[in-house]
Amino acid sequence: MGSSLNKPELLKGGKRLDGRGFDELRPLRIEAGVLKNANGSAYLEWGNNKVLAAVYGPREAMPKHVSDPTKGIVKCRYMMAPFSGIDDHGRSGPNRRSTEISKVAREAFENVILLNDYPSGMIEIFMEVLQSDGGTRAAGITAASVALANAGIHMKDMVYSVSAGRIGEHIVLDVNMIEDNYSDADMPMVIAPRNNDILLLQMDGGLDRAQFDQAVKMVLEAGKRIHAEQKRALEAYYGSAEKG
Amino acid sequence: MRSIVLPGEEAQGARHAPCTYYENGRVYSSAIGMLDTERGGVIPLEGPWSPRIGEQVVGTVTDSKNHVYTVDLSYYCRALIIGSRYDRESVEIGDVIEATIKNIEDRSVLILSYPKTLLGGVLVNIKPAKVPRVIGKEDTMLRQIEGLTRTRMVVGRNGVAWIKGKPQDTELAMRAISLIEAKAHQQGLTETVKMMLENESRNRKGE
Numbered sequence: 001m002g003s004s005l006n007k008p009e010l011l012k013g014g015k016r017l018d019g020r021g022f023d024e025l026r027p028l029r030i031e032a033g034v035l036k037n038a039n040g041s042a043y044l045e046w047g048n049n050k051v052l053a054a055v056y057g058p059r060e061a062m063p064k065h066v067s068d069p070t071k072g073i074v075k076c077r078y079m080m081a082p083f084s085g086i087d088d089h090g091r092s093g094p095n096r097r098s099t100e101i102s103k104v105a106r107e108a109f110e111n112v113i114l115l116n117d118y119p120s121g122m123i124e125i126f127m128e129v130l131q132s133d134g135g136t137r138a139a140g141i142t143a144a145s146v147a148l149a150n151a152g153i154h155m156k157d158m159v160y161s162v163s164a165g166r167i168g169e170h171i172v173l174d175v176n177m178i179e180d181n182y183s184d185a186d187m188p189m190v191i192a193p194r195n196n197d198i199l200l201l202q203m204d205g206g207l208d209r210a211q212f213d214q215a216v217k218m219v220l221e222a223g224k225r226i227h228a229e230q231k232r233a234l235e236a237y238y239g240s241a242e243k244g
Numbered sequence: 245m246r247s248i249v250l251p252g253e254e255a256q257g258a259r260h261a262p263c264t265y266y267e268n269g270r271v272y273s274s275a276i277g278m279l280d281t282e283r284g285g286v287i288p289l290e291g292p293w294s295p296r297i298g299e300q301v302v303g304t305v306t307d308s309k310n311h312v313y314t315v316d317l318s319y320y321c322r323a324l325i326i327g328s329r330y331d332r333e334s335v336e337i338g339d340v341i342e343a344t345i346k347n348i349e350d351r352s353v354l355i356l357s358y359p360k361t362l363l364g365g366v367l368v369n370i371k372p373a374k375v376p377r378v379i380g381k382e383d384t385m386l387r388q389i390e391g392l393t394r395t396r397m398v399v400g401r402n403g404v405a406w407i408k409g410k411p412q413d414t415e416l417a418m419r420a421i422s423l424i425e426a427k428a429h430q431q432g433l434t435e436t437v438k439m440m441l442e443n444e445s446r447n448r449k450g451e
Contacts, residue, residue: 151290153292155275156252194272
């Protein structure tokens, strides 16, 4: 969160700084199967965010002591490219922030991947942020979900992620960098759309009960559009399949 | 009628079969695939191989210790051949072999039996999800490629194929395999491959 002393005006004429309404997403485009060497991959552009996700595996779990003969394990790596950020946001190499996001993303995916199908195996998920503008963990997880489906990994559901925030009394959807830094609350969520299960919920700032309920409702509503784009990307990749 | 299903989508009309899971009386797809309502299943479009007893595999022997041979199947689980003095054929490190899965121990160690050494030839990797199409119904596709390219082929369910023939014939067989991989989900594939191979052989004669 930025300093409250130099807090910029985040709403102008009932709209947000980039001209969006409160429940409007930034333009989202996903492309599946962009990397030849990976088992599955996806490239995502979400507003100014650009993320590349790749999935490898199942391969032999390494190091050996982490392998589990009853089920597979998931390894996740979220990393920002050194050139991705505007300020010092995207420093290269593992840091506290990327370790945290890798962990929460891994835990979200462990809930949907059918790990019993891959005993002693390891599934590696890479999320590389090429350009960042707030909400990169949501962008990374949404892209990685498409990459997992593209790799043919057995999953219960294809998750999506988006964040909600609060500017004054207004709940807003899909916060960008400046809103993320100066808004009153920021709440990224990961949802499994089949039953609307919440797999990840983090919150920075504060929301009261009514505001929280409204934020969840907005996220679930927007999720339909995000899931539709994920589906479109995969169907475009396997395009001629339906003509079969 | 076939349509694409994504993980988590209800596979209407499918039985509880591979690539699906069952929850609250309904069957859902667990992988990206084509929903086949006629046979009631999901045919995966991508994905790793899941070994089953009795399947034929192709691999390279990489290690041996006390008559136990380790075989590289381009798969993450270990594969072993336990040798005995009654074996008709002995294998050595570096041999390319075809074998049958006799048993799966601890869900992650494959025990192979009846190894046969494959001499010469080249190994080609195929996406495991496309192997059934390369083989075809009752081996039709495989026999067709072998016949039209004058090669010998052994296709392992693990996604490794062995091809033996003249270099140009081998190359043609490899191209046929890539064509199948690219168009695996389309119908009338046997005809498409036949046309491609016949055109190629005609062009070669013309040259």
